[in-house]
Amino acid sequence: MIDNFKIESEKDDVCPTCEDMRRVETGTRIETVQIRNESVEVDANVQRCTYCGNFFSSGDEDEATIQKAYRKFRERRGLLQPEQIRELREQYGLGQRAFARILGWGEITIHRYEAGSIQDEAHNDTLMLVRDADSFARLYEKNRKTLSRSVSQKVDEHLIPLMRDRQEKYFVEYLASNLNEPADLIISGNRKFDLERFESVILYFCGKLDHVYKTKLNKLLWYYDFITFKHLDRSATGASYVHLPLGPVPDNYDFFLADLIRKGSLEANEIVFDVEKGVTGEWFKAFQKPDLDLFSDEELRFLDQVAKRLGDMGARELSDLSHGEDGYAKTKKGEFISYEWAKNIRLFT
Ligand SMILES: [Zn+2]
Structure with missing residues (x-):
């Protein structure tokens, strides 16, 4: 020694x-x-x-x-450390006694663990389980009658946003995995919708270009997918596009944008153009790098070209440009725009 x-x-x-x-x-x-x-x-x-x-x-x-x-x-x-137990408890807005009660443990158990005693394995399993908001919510429902009204109000305030976050995440994943299944040549360009690619293209444009407004972003996405399809017989993201008054728009696009914003990958900035008429616009800035490894060299070349050729155009100009394309001109409001029209895209010819 x-x-x-x-x-x-x-x-x-x-x-x-x-x-x-x-x-x-x-x-x-x-x-x-x-x-x-x-x-x-x-x-x-x-x-x-x-x-x-x-x-x-x-x-x-x-x-x-x-x-x-x-x-x-x-x-x-693989046991939680005392500060991890404290963070877990605070995530639900609970004091030590109330947390122990919800878990069905002795009143001072959590206090002992946070003060440095080693938790037994079964207790640790329960703690690991309630890191998941759904699992915590089930135990909480079961034991909430043991809590005072003010304590359960506080838990609700913490729990509801956590659950909503989760539900939104599940919803977007569910939506993404059920879009364009099976991959349909006509509306998805020979590719099943690929959320990772779709998000990466959004992050690419909103990272590379300044002040990307919603309308502009929609046009950039449309041109990119259609030009890629025109040359490679397969779209880049598998997104379907709908004919709307301001031009082609990716189907269910708002949910995917909201998900990127929720995750902190993208920031939305609202600008008021006309206070009296209440005209506002939203532009986006990326806070996360796109995963460009997902794309082939040719796909990346088209991505770069679309950013270079269309990146400086205003929303109005882009909108007019897309209105002149056959894919838009020959479809009606609310209809999907078939990728078959990609061959007539006049840009880059
Ligand atoms: Zn001595």
Whole structure:
């Protein structure tokens, strides 16, 4: 053990063995702590008396050594650390007692765990489970009668946005996985809708170009998918486009935009053009890099070309441009625009 002692400094202090003032070395040494039949080695802060050679440490130092060993033990066993338990509890707006009650545990159990006691495995399993808002909500429903009205109101305030977030996420995933199935040449351009590609193209345009307004973004997406289809016989994102008054718009596009905003990948900025008439516009800025590895070199070349050729155009100009395309001119309001019209796109010819 003495071999492990790393001296950091020296001072005059009382040696508990000699019971007298001595020259004392301060430093660390490796100690083994037994936790549930397991040996955990940690660096412990200790002193050594240079006169009698004995090691000693304060109560605080012993406690710190134990806590260090506990942390290592929890890490090894995949147990939550005290601060993770506290964060979990605070996520639901709960005090320690109320949280313990919802979990059906003794009142001071959570207090003990947050203060550093090691939780048993079954309790840890429950804690891991209630990190998921749905699982927590089920336990909460079961035990909410044990809570005061003000406490359950506070939990509701925290829980409802968490659940809504989850539901929106599931909804968008469900929507994306059920769009254009099976892939239909006419409306999806030979590709099943691919959410990752679709989001990446949005992030690409909104990262590369300034002030990308909603109408403009729709046109950029449409041109990109149709030009890609024209040359490669397959669309880039699998999105379907609908004929709307201001031009072609990706089907269900608002949900996917909202999802990007919810995730913090995209920021929406509203601008008021005319206060009296209440005319507003929204432009987007990307806060996440697009995943360009998803695309082939040719697909990336078209993406770059669309950004270069159309990126500087205003929404009005782009809208007029798209109105002149056969895909738009030969369809009616509300109809899907067939990818078969891609061959007539006049841009890049
Ligand atoms: Zn001594």
